[in-house]
Amino acid sequence: MNLHRDPLPIADAVDRIMANKKQGKTEKVAIEHCGGRSLAEDILATNPVPPFDKSPYDGFALRSQDTMGLTRKNPGTFHVTETVAAGHRASRPMEKGEAVRIMTGAEIPEGADCVAMFEICQTFEESGHSYMEIKRALEPNQNIIEKGSETEKGKRLVRAGALINPGVKALLATFGYSEVMVYQKPKVGVFATGTELLDVDEPLVPGKIRNSNAYMILAQIERAGAEGTYLGKLDDDFETCYHAVSGSLKDFDLVITTGGVSVGDYDLMPEIYEKLKAKVLFNKVAMRPGSVTTVAELDGQLLYGLSGNPSACYVGFELFAYPMIQSLIGNPAPFRPRIQAILGEDFKKPNPFSRFVRGKVSFKRGEVVVSPVGIDKSAVVTSLAAANAFIVLPGGTRGYEKGDTVEAILLEHEHGQKQLEEG
Numbered sequence: 312m313n314l315h316r317d318p319l320p321i322a323d324a325v326d327r328i329m330a331n332k333k334q335g336k337t338e339k340v341a342i343e344h345c346g347g348r349s350l351a352e353d354i355l356a357t358n359p360v361p362p363f364d365k366s367p368y369d370g371f372a373l374r375s376q377d378t379m380g381l382t383r384k385n386p387g388t389f390h391v392t393e394t395v396a397a398g399h400r401a402s403r404p405m406e407k408g409e410a411v412r413i414m415t416g417a418e419i420p421e422g423a424d425c426v427a428m429f430e431i432c433q434t435f436e437e438s439g440h441s442y443m444e445i446k447r448a449l450e451p452n453q454n455i456i457e458k459g460s461e462t463e464k465g466k467r468l469v470r471a472g473a474l475i476n477p478g479v480k481a482l483l484a485t486f487g488y489s490e491v492m493v494y495q496k497p498k499v500g501v502f503a504t505g506t507e508l509l510d511v512d513e514p515l516v517p518g519k520i521r522n523s524n525a526y527m528i529l530a531q532i533e534r535a536g537a538e539g540t541y542l543g544k545l546d547d548d549f550e551t552c553y554h555a556v557s558g559s560l561k562d563f564d565l566v567i568t569t570g571g572v573s574v575g576d577y578d579l580m581p582e583i584y585e586k587l588k589a590k591v592l593f594n595k596v597a598m599r600p601g602s603v604t605t606v607a608e609l610d611g612q613l614l615y616g617l618s619g620n621p622s623a624c625y626v627g628f629e630l631f632a633y634p635m636i637q638s639l640i641g642n643p644a645p646f647r648p649r650i651q652a653i654l655g656e657d658f659k660k661p662n663p664f665s666r667f668v669r670g671k672v673s674f675k676r677g678e679v680v681v682s683p684v685g686i687d688k689s690a691v692v693t694s695l696a697a698a699n700a701f702i703v704l705p706g707g708t709r710g711y712e713k714g715d716t717v718e719a720i721l722l723e724h725e726h727g728q729k730q731l732e733e734g
């Protein structure tokens with residue numbers, strides 16, 4: 312085995328991956344089931360909002376010219392001809408001297424051009440007729456929500472690629488989208504390699520550990536907006552791994568394996584890529600952890616060989632698989648957002664390579680603080696539970712001190728950025 316591997320800068324590794332990006336597949340989904348999905352069509356205003364002039368208050372619709380000159384000393388009395396509730400329309404156009412009782416959200420009767428709130432009106436009955444009295448003048452258009460004042464028909468309100476959040480759902484409903492085109496969730500197959508691996512329900516036996524990577528990666532896949540399928544754990548046996556991996560390719564957009572990418576006697580992934588005739592895009596990245604992350608391409612399909620070490624596996628997924636999944640679901644800004652934050656604790660280790668320290672972003676007295684969440688070692692699993700960010704410490708830097716400004720990549724924040732920016 313050739314033990315020499317040249318570490319590739321992270322941005323170059325990402326570029327090699329993203330050079331293989333494809334148009335994601337789309338499907339139509341009912342409004343009830345589209346939450347959290349990524350829009351594959353622009354959402355247009357199919358009607359003006361509001362679709363008619365409407366009242367913002369419970370009150371009386373009036374013709375403003377009839378109220379001209381009215382004051383406390385010179386009140387005006389109007390004949391109340393009918394009541395219009397939301398969902399109903401006035402029976403006829405209004406005439407001089409008339410008022411229509413109108414409720415919030417109801418259509419302004421033809422002829423009316425203002426609304427007086429109940430609170431400034433007096434009402435009385437006389438000879439079986441209803442009247443209202445008002446002691447002030449109203450302006451034309453006063454208290455009217457005009458047709459189309461919120462949006463004109465035809466305006467693009469949400470772009471394809473946006474995540475369907477509760478507000479987008481409200482728009483889908485407003486504009487009659489009972490079904491909407493969304494990107495299909497990319498299908499990602501996951502194998503965990505390692506003869507040492509036990510299933511989650513198996514008791515520990517000497518020399519073995521439970522397979523945590525598969526479940527972790529499946530959860531990362533879900534968080535990234537894709538659909539993960541656990542294809543099982545594989546013993547470190549060449550034929551077993553080769554047949555499992557090669558047999559899975561046709562069913563998935565991406566195939567992820569964990570473990571077996573380093574230079575050990577039972578690290579079989581490099582030979583498997585070779586036998587598959589897959590082109591290895593890189594097998595060493597200038598980063599910690601996850602330096603052994605390997606990505607290979609076969610007929611346009613990507614195979615991710617993530618490290619077996621849990622923290623390295625986790626970081627490798629977020630840096631290299633997450634943006635590909637996001638671009639497959641049409642996100643024009645597929646990279647995790649980066650922020651500036653204040654380091655909450657000393658981090659004394661020097662950083663020969665760019666380091667992605669698992670950290671937690673929190674807010675202290677209005678400031679964004681990020682602190683490491685546990686032992687900063689590639690083989691560590693226990694610190695990952697508290698992580699919601701990576702603290703990015705650029706290669707070639709010395710240790711950092713509490714209070715220093717650092718960059719952090721947010722892992723639980725939906726908005727992305729267009730470029731991977733290397734800090």
Ligand SMILES: Nc1nc2c(c(=O)[nH]1)N[C@H]1C(S)=C(S)[C@@H](COP(=O)(O)OP(=O)(O)OC[C@H]3O[C@@H](n4cnc5c(N)ncnc54)[C@H](O)[C@@H]3O)O[C@H]1N2
Pocket residue numbers: 503504505507508520521522523524525569570571572573574575578600601602603617618619620621623689690
């Ligand atoms: N001579 C060298 N040795 C190593 C190098 C190197 O450059 N030269 N790189 C080290 C680095 S960095 C890493 S990271 C690891 C990567 O190892 P592999 O990706 O080959 O993974 P394995 O050997 O299969 O396992 C490593 C470690 O992770 C545990 N593991 C594996 N799968 C799982 C799983 N599904 N759940 C939980 N834990 C898992 C496994 O038991 C090992 O302890 O290589 C270094 N070595």
Ligand code: MOO
Pocket residue numbers: 598599600601602603604618620622623689690
């Ligand atoms: O790939 Mo390793 O994670 O740098 O420890």
Ligand SMILES: [Mg+2]
Pocket residue numbers: 570571572573574575577578619
């Ligand atoms: Mg190994």
